[in-house]
Amino acid sequence: MNAELDTLLEIKSSNVYQGIEVNDTSEMQRKSQIVKDITKLIHTKQLSHEDAAKLLQIDLSHLVRIKRGQFREIEEEVLLKMVNTLSA
Numbered sequence: 001m002n003a004e005l006d007t008l009l010e011i012k013s014s015n016v017y018q019g020i021e022v023n024d025t026s027e028m029q030r031k032s033q034i035v036k037d038i039t040k041l042i043h044t045k046q047l048s049h050e051d052a053a054k055l056l057q058i059d060l061s062h063l064v065r066i067k068r069g070q071f072r073e074i075e076e077e078v079l080l081k082m083v084n085t086l087s088a
Contacts, residue, residue: 027076030076031071031072031074031076031079032071034076034079034080034082034083035066035067035069035071035079037083038066038067038079038082038083039067041083041086041087045086049063049064049067052086055085055086056082056085058082066079
């Protein structure tokens with residue numbers, strides 16, 4: 001039974017986006033890491049979502065969507081600017 005489970009759980013790649021049909025898997029992986037950094041900075045600075053959105057000068061609903069993984073349409077540079085703003 002363990003052999004069956006091992007077969008079902010075979011890991012093809014550490015990039016989860018390669019398992020689904022995404023055009024630029026490496027870009028999505030990078031963006032995912034950047035969003036993880038954004039989330040960690042917000043948590044470390046003990047910012048509410050509202051305060052973080054004000055600091056980033058974005059709408060609260062945009063921040064919530066980004067944190068939920070809905071960042072495909074957002075340029076990587078924009079996400080990096082968010083990290084820089086939160087790091088200051």
